[in-house]
Amino acid sequence: MFTIRELLQPDSTREAYQLLQTEAGARIIAGGLFLRLSDRLTIDKAIDISGLGLDRIEEMEDHFQIGAMVTLRDMETDKALNSYFSGVLGKSVSGILGVQFRNMASIGAPVAARYGFSDPITALLALDTSVELEDAGTVSLETYLSDRSIKKDLLKYILIKRDNSxxxxxxxxxxxxxxxxxxxxxxxxxxxxxxxxxxxxxxxxxxxxxxxxxxxxxxxxxxxxxxxxxxxxxxxxxxxxxxxxxxxxxxxxxxxxxxxxxxxxxx
Ligand SMILES: Cc1cc2nc3c(=O)[nH]c(=O)nc-3n(C[C@H](O)[C@H](O)[C@H](O)COP(=O)(O)OP(=O)(O)OC[C@H]3O[C@@H](n4cnc5c(N)ncnc54)[C@H](O)[C@@H]3O)c2cc1C
Structure with missing residues (x-):
């Protein structure tokens, strides 16, 4: 369980990033599911990123753009996304707890936090995947996972090149x-x-x-x-x-x- 002292609702990803850098004790909150596992955590300033339009899976010219707030359930059920790569992304999340949970957990959080136990990270890394961060820009997922010098950024999108893999x-x-x-x-x-x-x-x-x-x-x-x-x-x-x-x-x-x-x- 956690306590939030103040909820910040930025209007843009830039503002969210700046709050993260400048406000002492600030923390991004997505689905809040992993954070709530913490034992008596107090977040001084929770940065709510749910209003920043990061909740869509979009088919761009040569890649999929998945917003950080897209839920695991969206990834599991998105027809266009799962018509590629033998549906591996949907399969990688479909075994994570129940539907209600997957309706709340975001895909951005495990990637941003580089959770070792993550199922979707393993599937994403097998594809041509990059992450778009507010400050560091676009880097390959492989680099993001291994380069721990990239810190305290806001993950905006996961980008997956569309190919016939x-x-x-x-x-x-x-x-x-x-x-x-x-x-x-x-x-x-x-x-x-x-x-x-x-x-x-x-x-x-x-x-x-x-x-x-x-x-x-x-x-x-x-x-x-x-x-x-x-x-x-x-x-x-x-x-x-x-x-x-x-x-x-x-x-x-x-x-x-x-x-x-x-x-x-x-x-
Ligand atoms: C009981 C339980 C069982 C689980 N089992 C599995 C499992 O079997 N397989 C699996 O793959 N996963 C599992 N997970 C993890 C789950 O799928 C989600 O990854 C997890 O809940 C985080 O998503 P969230 O949206 O709740 O993030 P939050 O709890 O809101 O955030 C988690 C962390 O990520 C940071 N963060 C969130 N979004 C961003 C962003 N856009 N940019 C930068 N930082 C950000 C937050 O500041 C916080 O530090 C489990 C989680 C729980 C609670």
Whole structure:
């Protein structure tokens, strides 16, 4: 549960960003669902970004533009978005708790906060995705996740290049509505492949060695098995209450192999 002392309702994303920089104790509030998990949190100044027009999924000339306040449920049900990439974005969020929850949780928050357990970040990283920040401008999602010098900014949009990639989603949970103990996504367009693994429990990362190995392969069963082994070897895994590092590594191999077979057999 949290207490808000003052609610600020800026008229523009610039004003929201400036409030974030200049007001002591200011914090952006989106769905408020993760914040409310905090034990007795007091937010001096909550910056409400719900009135800034960031709640739309738009099809631009060559990319999708997803506003930070778009809900997980919008992502799950948007027909245009899910007609691309084998519907991987909808699949990545459809297992997160219930519909009521997904109707409130925003997509901008987990990306902005770089949550390690996030399901949609793993799927987004497997696509050609960038984030548009109010101050830092547009940077690739891969850079945003790894460059911790980008701080305290307002995430406005998630931008996904539209292409004909086939994609696959895999996730393992101890029980249906629990956090993922590991998740994986694969996208493939021609010979180009992206493999991402998240909830390790660190944030999603690309398995670049496995991706390179596949670029010049025939994609037969043995090639895919080698790539899945490589992904499990090159990424690091940790232990927490959900699973041990060893179990995560084993399951990484299994999930990556399943996802690779799914994109191959989709052709
Ligand atoms: C019980 C529970 C279970 C969950 N299970 C899963 C799961 O299985 N898989 C999964 O992927 N996710 C899961 N989540 C996370 C959930 O999907 C959302 O990511 C989370 O609730 C944050 O969204 P929100 O809109 O509520 O953000 P808030 O709680 O409003 O904000 C979270 C943080 O992000 C910051 N923030 C919000 N928007 C922006 C922005 N535009 N720019 C910059 N900073 C911003 C806030 O200041 C705050 O620090 C779970 C969350 C809860 C509470």
């Amino acid at each position: 086939k994609a696959a989603w895999q996730v393992l949970r101890n029980s249906e509505t629990d956090f993922a103990l590991i998740n994986a996504a694969v996208s493939r367009s021609g010979n180009e492949v992206k493999i991402t693994v998240g909830a390790r429990p660190k944030c999603a990362e690309l398995a670049t060695g496995a991706m390179e190995a596949l670029a010049s392969s025939e994609w037969n069963d043995s090639d895919l098995e080698k790539a899945a082994d490589l992904a499990a070897e090159e990424l690091s895994f940790g232990t927490n209450r959900l699973a041990s590092a060893e179990y995560r590594k084993d399951m990484c191999r299994v999930l990556v192999l399943r996802a690779l077979k799914e994109v191959r057999d989709a052709d």
